Amino acid sequence: MNFNSLYEKPVLLAIAAAAVISVGTLVTTFIPLFLPGTQPVSPLIKPYTAIETEGRDIYIREGCNNCHTQTVRPLRTEVARYGDYSKPEESAWDRPFLWGSRRTGPDLARAGGKYPDAWHYRHMANPQTMFDKSNMPPYPWLANAKLDTSLTARKVKILGYGYDEAEVARQLAAFRQTVTAPAYPSAQVRSQVTPAALQGEITELDALVAYLQKLGRDLKAAQKPAAGPAPADAAESKNPYAGNRSAEEEGEKIFKEICRSCHGEKGAGGFGPKLATTARKFGGSDADLFASVAGGRPGGMPAFLPQLGKERVWKTVAYIRYLERERR
Amino acid sequence: MTNGSRGDSIVRGFALSSVFWLLVGLVVGMWLAAEMIYPALNLTPWLAFGRLRVVHTNGLVFGFAIGGIFACSYYMLEKLTRTPLVFPGLAKAQLWLFNIAIALAALSLFAGMNTSKEYAELEWPLDVVVVVLWVMFAANVMGTLVKRREKQMYVSLWFLVACVVTVAVVYILNNLAIPVSLTKSYSAYAGVNDANVQWWFGHNAVASVFTFPILAMFYYFLPKSTGLPIYSHRLSIIAFWSLVFGYLWTGAHHLMLTPVPEWIQTVALAFSLFLIAPSWASVINGYYTMNGNWDKMKSNYLTKFFILGVTFYGLQTVQGPTQAIRALSGYLHYTEYIPGHVHMGTMGWVTMIITASMYFMMARISGRGIHSVKLANLHFWLILVGQLLFTVTLWIAGIVQGAMWKATNPDGSLTYTFLDSVAAMYPFWTVRLVGGLLYFAGIAVFAYNLHMTSRPNAQGV
Numbered sequence: 204m205n206f207n208s209l210y211e212k213p214v215l216l217a218i219a220a221a222a223v224i225s226v227g228t229l230v231t232t233f234i235p236l237f238l239p240g241t242q243p244v245s246p247l248i249k250p251y252t253a254i255e256t257e258g259r260d261i262y263i264r265e266g267c268n269n270c271h272t273q274t275v276r277p278l279r280t281e282v283a284r285y286g287d288y289s290k291p292e293e294s295a296w297d298r299p300f301l302w303g304s305r306r307t308g309p310d311l312a313r314a315g316g317k318y319p320d321a322w323h324y325r326h327m328a329n330p331q332t333m334f335d336k337s338n339m340p341p342y343p344w345l346a347n348a349k350l351d352t353s354l355t356a357r358k359v360k361i362l363g364y365g366y367d368e369a370e371v372a373r374q375l376a377a378f379r380q381t382v383t384a385p386a387y388p389s390a391q392v393r394s395q396v397t398p399a400a401l402q403g404e405i406t407e408l409d410a411l412v413a414y415l416q417k418l419g420r421d422l423k424a425a426q427k428p429a430a431g432p433a434p435a436d437a438a439e440s441k442n443p444y445a446g447n448r449s450a451e452e453e454g455e456k457i458f459k460e461i462c463r464s465c466h467g468e469k470g471a472g473g474f475g476p477k478l479a480t481t482a483r484k485f486g487g488s489d490a491d492l493f494a495s496v497a498g499g500r501p502g503g504m505p506a507f508l509p510q511l512g513k514e515r516v517w518k519t520v521a522y523i524r525y526l527e528r529e530r531r
Numbered sequence: 532m533t534n535g536s537r538g539d540s541i542v543r544g545f546a547l548s549s550v551f552w553l554l555v556g557l558v559v560g561m562w563l564a565a566e567m568i569y570p571a572l573n574l575t576p577w578l579a580f581g582r583l584r585v586v587h588t589n590g591l592v593f594g595f596a597i598g599g600i601f602a603c604s605y606y607m608l609e610k611l612t613r614t615p616l617v618f619p620g621l622a623k624a625q626l627w628l629f630n631i632a633i634a635l636a637a638l639s640l641f642a643g644m645n646t647s648k649e650y651a652e653l654e655w656p657l658d659v660v661v662v663v664l665w666v667m668f669a670a671n672v673m674g675t676l677v678k679r680r681e682k683q684m685y686v687s688l689w690f691l692v693a694c695v696v697t698v699a700v701v702y703i704l705n706n707l708a709i710p711v712s713l714t715k716s717y718s719a720y721a722g723v724n725d726a727n728v729q730w731w732f733g734h735n736a737v738a739s740v741f742t743f744p745i746l747a748m749f750y751y752f753l754p755k756s757t758g759l760p761i762y763s764h765r766l767s768i769i770a771f772w773s774l775v776f777g778y779l780w781t782g783a784h785h786l787m788l789t790p791v792p793e794w795i796q797t798v799a800l801a802f803s804l805f806l807i808a809p810s811w812a813s814v815i816n817g818y819y820t821m822n823g824n825w826d827k828m829k830s831n832y833l834t835k836f837f838i839l840g841v842t843f844y845g846l847q848t849v850q851g852p853t854q855a856i857r858a859l860s861g862y863l864h865y866t867e868y869i870p871g872h873v874h875m876g877t878m879g880w881v882t883m884i885i886t887a888s889m890y891f892m893m894a895r896i897s898g899r900g901i902h903s904v905k906l907a908n909l910h911f912w913l914i915l916v917g918q919l920l921f922t923v924t925l926w927i928a929g930i931v932q933g934a935m936w937k938a939t940n941p942d943g944s945l946t947y948t949f950l951d952s953v954a955a956m957y958p959f960w961t962v963r964l965v966g967g968l969l970y971f972a973g974i975a976v977f978a979y980n981l982h983m984t985s986r987p988n989a990q991g992v
Contacts, residue, residue, distance in 0.1 A: 210684050210689070211683060211684065213684065213692060214673065216689060216692050217692050217695070217696055220692055220696045221700070224697055224775060224776075225779075227776070227778070231731065231779070231783060231798055235724065235792065236724055236728075238792075240792065241723050242721060242724050260715070263645065264645070265576075265579065266579075266580070266645065268581075268647050269584045270581065277788060279943075280938075280939060289790050293790075294722030294790060296722070298717045298718045298720070298721045298725060299718040299720075299729070300725040300729070302786075302789060303865075304649060306865040306866070330570070336954040337570070337953065339570060340566070340570050340579050341571075342573075342579070344575075354712060354715070357711055358717070361711060362717060460948055460951075509945075510945045512940055512944025513942060513944075514940075514942060515940075
């Protein structure tokens with residue numbers, strides 16, 4: 204065949220181009236589809252519940268993935284900031300994947316369980332009241348819309364989550380009962396952001412918050428027994444900065460930036476307990492306070508040791524002691 | 532050439548539609564740039580950042596770029612084959628369907644109907660329309676090529692064929708989904724595979740929309756505007772095949788350090804570096820074409836668009852592969868550096884070439900030449916300065932942001948909170964908005980100048 208004839212035969216050229224582009228496609232995209240190692244499945248990572256599925260669809264509808272990633276890379280600072288790096292098994296139930304490509308806002312792969320629901324209700328309604336420098340858009344309308352569950356059973360079936368229509372109905376009813384009950388721990392903030400007519404219903408915001416609380420939850424649960432108790436090491440029992448005024452001032456800066464959004468102005472209390480007091484749920488010794496800030500506590504207190512380091516945790520504790528003194 | 536032929540009116544229709552969507556897409560872009568600084572501008576669900584960003588990207592990729600590609604392709608096709616379009620009626624229908632589809636696309640994305648997969652956000656009924664549009668386009672391209680009177684096919688036509696084939700393959704495979712309802716579907720792939728297929732698409736959508744057809748325009752309109760033949764036919768053959776072969780391996784460089792298998796990332800990195808060679812072959816071909824005639828940069832108003840455009844292509848195709856290197860990806864990915872990179876390609880390379888090609892075509896079609904060379908020069912300088920201010924600012928912003936994310940104290944703890952890194956961005960975002968406004972002013976001048984150039988003369992011909 205005369206090589207030049209390729210440039211005189213358009214159909215042949217189109218076939219040749221198709222053949223050339225299919226080599227890279229086959230190797231990097233098509234063949235991996237059939238390799239079990241590409242998308243491993245682990246029984247530790249559970250499919251989404253009915254309500255989490257709906258919340259995920261709200262996340263997709265609002266395009267949250269345009270500003271938030273959901274993949275923590277295996278880099279030291281990234282693990283310190285967000286938590287353990289993302290594993291392929293964690294995405295097994297994700298259709299579509301939502302890893303994102305830009306962090307205008309922080310990564311959310313480890314957002315689940317980090318804060319109480321109340322934090323999210325307040326934050327979604329008006330982020331700037333909690334962080335004045337944030338550029339997160341407010342989404343007050345999500346609480347004004349009743350969640351449409353007419354397609355939920357169909358969605359769960361298509362996604363192959365392995366439970367039936369009756370189970371979907373049961374889950375939705377149970378969820379509604381949880382979030383509308385007076386005993387719901389975040390009931391007060393939820394009622395502030397939800398219009399009166401929808402207080403007894405499931406709103407789109409309820410579903411979104413449920414989804415956010417699922418992110419990274421299964422991995423954290425799976426790792427807990429292996430990791431043992433929080434690594435508040437025994438040597439950390441005495442605050443080296445106790446009563447040190449300049450350390451207290453540094454602690455105040457950290458408090459304003461990180462702690463204030465939950466514990467309130469000067470530790471007056473908010474989603475998190477009041478700190479300007481001596482009555483402490485998890486104990487009042489230096490060691491207890493260090494353990495709370497460094498390792499976190501169940502019910503929505505995140506661990507700050509990886510982010511702050513020992514020195515700054517102690518300075519924060521020094522400021523908490525200062526608040527305690529000022530109060531008395 | 533005949534004034535007012537059917538082909539010409541189709542070219543004109545696509546060109547003006549494309550410019551309309553360009554203006555719409557840029558207004559949305561400026562609103563987004565302002566939202567980054569003033570979150571209170573997220574007034575309603577329809578104007579919230581997450582939905583609007585998708586309208587911006589889709590409007591400009593599908594409305595402006597694809598519309599411009601349709602216009603320039605049909606023009607080049609008729610000229611290079613010395614044959615009128617085989618199915619002019621089909622092309623006319625395609626023009627109508629194109630504008631209806633883009634309008635529906637914008638409305639559906641405003642309403643939150645989207646799949647979340649970047650540049651493939653349209654829900655399945657609109658995917659079907661896109662495929663129908665593409666088949667209409669392919670029928671005219673291949674049909675006219677088969678019927679052509681010119682024996683040899685010029686390099687622009689190969690790039691056109693590669694565009695037709697590649698867009699079809701990547702668009703269809705990435706959009707495979709199972710419908711839940713008319714406005715909702717779930718991807719056919721799960722998790723890691725969905726990510727891998729998506730970025731194989733995402734990267735090759737860039738190849739087949741922002742590279743192949745734009746190179747086709749460059750190889751055609753640069754020689755036509757300057758009257759200088761392309762420097763090397765052989766170099767263009769080598770560049771064509773190595774580019775078409777290499778591009779499809781590189782999608783996973785968008786997924787460095789994610790759960791995608793490491794070997795796929797490494798292969799993508801290797802081919803990304805390889806791609807510098809064929810990309811620069813086209814750049815060098817362009818520069819050598821000007822050899823001994825660089826005075827045309829001053830004497831011919833279009834030349835500078837093509838030469839600056841291909842220069843940004845050259846910079847883009849070096850910057851891209853370096854971002855694929857793992858250490859640099861770890862530092863720069865997810866920061867403002869990436870939008871900075873993308874916008875050099877789109878605002879520098881793609882828009883410079885398409886707008887200059889449109890001036891050339893409309894001046895020829897109207898038979899009266901360009902309305903105002905002065906305005907064309909003003910347009911050039913405004914979009915050049917606007918783009919540089921925009922992109923260079925975002926590169927610096929990205930480097931600052933990456934540094935803040937990685938900064939640690941001696942005890943290994945993090946120096947900055949995430950919010951510190953957001954607060955540090957506000958001055959950069961403000962300069963970016965100013966760059967965007969300058970750029971938009973340039974495009975407004977272009978739209979006016981093109982409209983005045985293309986408007987029918989007194990006899991209505």
